[in-house]
Amino acid sequence: MTTPTRAAGLDALRAFVPHAGADYRRDRNHDTGPARTNVSGLSPYIRHRLVTEQEVVDAVLDRHSLHTAEKFVQEVFWRTYWKGWLEQRPEVWRRYRGEVRDLLAGDLPAHYEDVVAGRSGIEAMDAWVRELVETGYLHNHTRMWFASIWVFTLELPWQLGADFFSRHLLDGDAASNTLSWRWVAGLQTRGKTYLATTENIARYTDGRFAPTGLATEARALDEEPFPAAVPVPSDDVDGRVGERVGLLLHEEDLEPESLLAASRSSGATVLNSVEPSAVLGWAGAANLDTVVVPYAPVGPVRERLDLLRTRLGAEGVALVTVRRRWDGRAWPYASRGFFPFRERIPGLVRVR
Ligand SMILES: Cc1cc2nc3c(=O)[nH]c(=O)nc-3n(C[C@H](O)[C@H](O)[C@H](O)COP(=O)(O)OP(=O)(O)OC[C@H]3O[C@@H](n4cnc5c(N)ncnc54)[C@H](O)[C@@H]3O)c2cc1C
Incomplete structure (x- = not known):
């Protein structure tokens, strides 16, 4: 049972850290069933950033060397890599x-x-x-x-x-x-x-399953080519943060404290819905001139934020997105395959 809170995510992280080194490297590919403990089960927390990638990697590297925890750290960076790759090819989505x-x-x-x-x-x-x-x-x-x-x-x-x-x-x-x-x-x-x-x-599966009659050949599917990749924007904050600021959270990033620090808007009022009428009502009632929002990578939340930006703009309220340095630093390297990206990990984990 996954409890959807930051506290539960941090507990799960603390419990897994001792196993993120040699144990993980040896056992991670086994699926022994729903009671498994050889993988972290952290993905729902990391995916919604109840716990951030930076926090996970920092906690693991406080306990293990990068050499010992290399496999685990690389897995966390697969998420970063996929996001950076899709960011440059929104048409694929x-x-x-x-x-x-x-x-x-x-x-x-x-x-x-x-x-x-x-x-x-x-x-x-x-x-x-x-x-x-x-x-x-x-x-x-x-x-x-x-x-x-x-x-x-x-x-x-x-x-x-x-x-x-x-x-x-x-x-x-x-x-x-x-x-x-x-x-x-x-x-x-x-x-x-x-x-x-x-x-x-x-x-x-340690013998739990041995399905027969599976395809013995896997011919690659084909598709029309996609347009050329678009570069990742260089700025982490995409606009000017005004005086009366509200922070709007969404399911792509639910850890506001480090974001508030990045946007210099501590003390902001916080809303947790990207539904336009709720946001417009909230921004109007609080007389906001800026709504700060965590950067939403390519996906459904981004689509909703693009609509919201137009609606807020019509009311004179700016929507300013704040991207984490974790993403801003790593994504440009996700332009090709994972293997060249992987070479960058030692430099990226030292970023604070
Ligand atoms: C067909 C397919 C669909 C997938 N769909 C999703 C998805 O919708 N959302 C999702 O978060 N992951 C997805 N993954 C990646 C991966 O399976 C899960 O992130 C992982 O199983 C999560 O379990 P864990 O937290 O116990 O992983 P652990 O093994 O403990 O790994 C630690 C962390 O590293 C990251 N990670 C590990 N493996 C991968 C990977 N292959 N790709 C990206 N990040 C990874 C996750 O954040 C994970 O929490 C998919 C993989 C496949 C093959």
């Missing part, structure tokens, strides 16, 4: 969302409803669907097997699988989810697919 809308409005493949109801006939898939729906979480290796079986054995559109995940995962995230599904399907690293096999599943 827009096209995916459009394709999901079109697929859901059309004739769905006949077996889709059975698969998402946990009736695919593949015992492992059905158990994973139940775990996902009941707990909002799946182990990383299981997400890879799930996506691979969805695309290559069940031959369902990857977009519908990514959409199913994002509707049920507590850590559901535009970048990590969409781009991981694309990676399995051979779209992200062009031509390189991920094929789940019976042996690998049996080995890493």
Whole structure:
């Protein structure tokens, strides 16, 4: 059970830190079932920034050397990498969302409803669907097997699988989810697919599952090319913070203290809804001239903030976004593959 508070996230972090070194490196790929302790289970907290990436990495490096905790730290940076990559290619997100809308409005493949109801006939898939729906979480290796079986054995559109995940995962995230599904399907690293096999599943589930009849071939999917990448903006604060400031929080970043420090707007009134009429009412009642908001990366919150900016602007209220230095420093390096990005990690973790 994940308690959605910062205090619970910090407790979970403290409890996991001793295991983030050699234990994690050795055991992390095993999925022993919902009672697992070999991975941190921190993703719902980090994804919504109830606990930030910086805090997680700092806590781990206070206890372990970067060498010992390298694997764990790299995993945290996968999240940063995916966000930075998508930030530079917003069209990948827009096209995916459009394709999901079109697929859901059309004739769905006949077996889709059975698969998402946990009736695919593949015992492992059905158990994973139940775990996902009941707990909002799946182990990383299981997400890879799930996506691979969805695309290559069940031959369902990857977009519908990514959409199913994002509707049920507590850590559901535009970048990590969409781009991981694309990676399995051979779209992200062009031509390189991920094929789940019976042996690998049996080995890493410690024999809990050994599904047979899986696809033995994974031919990469194809797609129209995307427009050229757009550079990440260089400034962390995208406007002038006025005198009467309100802080608007949203699900991309729920840790206000360090943000307030960054925007120099301590003492701001705080609202936790991006619904335009609620924000306009709040800004009017408090006579605000500026609404400061954590930067929202490419995804649904960004889309809502873009609309809100126009509505607030019409009332003479500026919407100023504040991006964390963690993101501003790392994202420009996420322009190519993860391996060149990974080389930057030792320099990035020293950033405060
Ligand atoms: C098809 C597919 C879909 C995914 N969808 C999401 C998603 O919607 N949201 C999401 O947060 N992650 C997603 N992931 C990445 C990964 O599976 C989860 O972040 C991880 O399983 C979270 O569990 P944990 O906190 O116990 O991880 P740990 O192993 O304890 O890792 C520590 C932290 O590192 C980060 N991390 C670890 N692995 C990855 C990874 N492969 N990519 C990005 N960050 C990672 C997470 O913040 C995690 O909390 C997906 C992976 C796949 C293969």
